[in-house]
Each structure stands twice: as structure tokens, then as C-alpha cells.
Amino acid sequence: MSSDLVPLPDPKVPMWRRCAALGIDFFLIGLLCVALGANGVTLLFVFMISWLATRVFVVSKNQGQSLGGWAFDIRVVDSQFNRTPRLLELTKRETVMGLGAALFLMGLGGLTSGNAGILLLMLPIVIDGGAVLFDTSRHPQTVHDRIGQTIVIGSRRGYSLDLKIRYLIDKVKREMK
Template structure:
């Protein structure tokens, strides 16, 4: 492995925060694509178009942050140059992730209709994200991170939604005593 593929050390983002940011972005894209209530291929293309708009074009213009990453104080960077990735890197990265996430949403909708076999649609996202769980480096990378040569790092710029929720929960617990 060449030395340009080994990322330097950056502030690590816990897996649960990365998942929460992904879930936030997924919810926004899913909601918007569901409101238009197209079916089949047209819904897939609308989903991917919205996904790429939120996770590629917004990220390129917003210092590496999508809505979900902004809410949870993280950003995506090109670790080779310590900067926001370009459109090409983001498109490679999010093209794979968009398809995986779309298949996962199909898997969830299949459960509603009673077809448990549709859970097979969760395999691509499980494999993609599972790589980060078994990556022993300081900044674990998923398959789509490796493909785009990017990593997710913590940042001071954001809404700190996780901290605000924790404060609300602590306040509620205190008020209940």
C-alpha cells in the first residue's frame, strides 16, 4: 500500500454519530421523494437525484457538510489534500452510498408488506459500512470512503444536535425526580 493511501490523524467521529448524520440525510431525501409519490424507476431516479444534490453538490459548496453532518458536527474531507473533496470524488462516494441506501429503504418497505426476503436489500449497506467496523486504523473508512479517498472528521462547525438532545434528556430526567 502506498503512503498516499494512509490517512493522517484527524478527530475521530464515533460510528453512532456518523449513522445519525446518515439517517438525517436519508430521512430528508426519503421524505422529499415520497411526497412526490412516484413508483418504480422514476422514484429511484428522483431519490438518487435528491441524494446527490444533498450529499454531493451541497457538500461541495458547504465546506464538506451535508445537512446531517452539519447537525452532528462532522464533515467529509479528501485526506490526501486535507480539503473538501471535489465533485468527482463526492460523486463516486455518494453514488455507491445512494444505491446502498435506496436498497435499504426498499428492504424496510418490504417489511411493511410482509416480505421478509426483501431484507436481502440490506446486504450492500451492511457490507459497505461494515468495513469501517473492522478497520483498525485511527480513522476507519467504509467502502464508499475508500472509493472516494475521503474520511469523515469531527469539526467545530455545526449545530451539535447530539449534545442538545443529551441536555434535553438530562433536563427531563432531572425534572422527573
């Protein structure tokens, strides 16, 4: 029995590593938006252009890894063929994620003690990531992963930032004893 489907690789990525990689990308793009003094519609425009540039074009040229993905040894692959997704799949995936992240950034920027309703802008990214909690498959997918027909897997290529931080923490603990 032959099949054109390639079996999925084994390395499952913990959700905290995915969040940390997303956080690095979000922080760098958010920093650019703040440095440019963008707000409102300008913020959305600058953020989405930057987001798509780094999370679509860089990922397509860098074997499925953004800067955050490279830092934590994770990559995005097509869920069916186990290869770097094409531009269309990456664009669909990152448009959904980018809009949620842009709303999250607007929510952070507008948060004051008397304006707690702005927290509702953070809801789309929480719902998107929360879908993983109810996915019992071998490689749980977020909403944007399902839309783009992608999965996130571990990679041998990267900086291994999580391992380096763990090593430093262990070293500090040993020195304190």
C-alpha cells in the same frame, strides 16, 4: 524530509454520529420521494438525483458538510490532502452510498409480513457500514469512503444536535428526581 501530504486531523467521529447524520439525510430525501409518490424505477431516479444534489453539490459548497453532517458536527475531507473533496471524489463516494440507500428505501417500502426476502435489499448498506468494524486505522473508513478516498472527521462548525439532545435528557432526569 518534505512531504506534500498533510497530517490527518485528530477528531475521530464515532460510528453512531455518522449513522445519525446519514439518517437525517436519508429521512429527508426519502420523505421527498414518498411525497412525490415515486416507486420502482422512478423512486431510484428521484432518489439518486436528490441524493447526489444534497450529498455532492451541497457538500462541495458547504465545507464538506451535508445537512446531517452539519447537525452532528461532522465533515467529509479528502484523505490525502485534508481538504473538501473535489466533485469527482464526492460523486464516486455518494453514488455507491446512494445506490445502497435507495435499495434500503425500496426494501423498507416493500416490507410486508409475508415478504421477508425484501430484507436482502438492505444488505448493501449494512455491508458498506460494516467495513468500519474491521478497519483498525486511526480514521476507520467505510467502503464508500475508500472508493471516494475520503475520511469523516469532527468539525467545530455545526449545530451539535447530539450535545443538545444529551443536555435535554440530563435536564429531564434532573427534573424527575
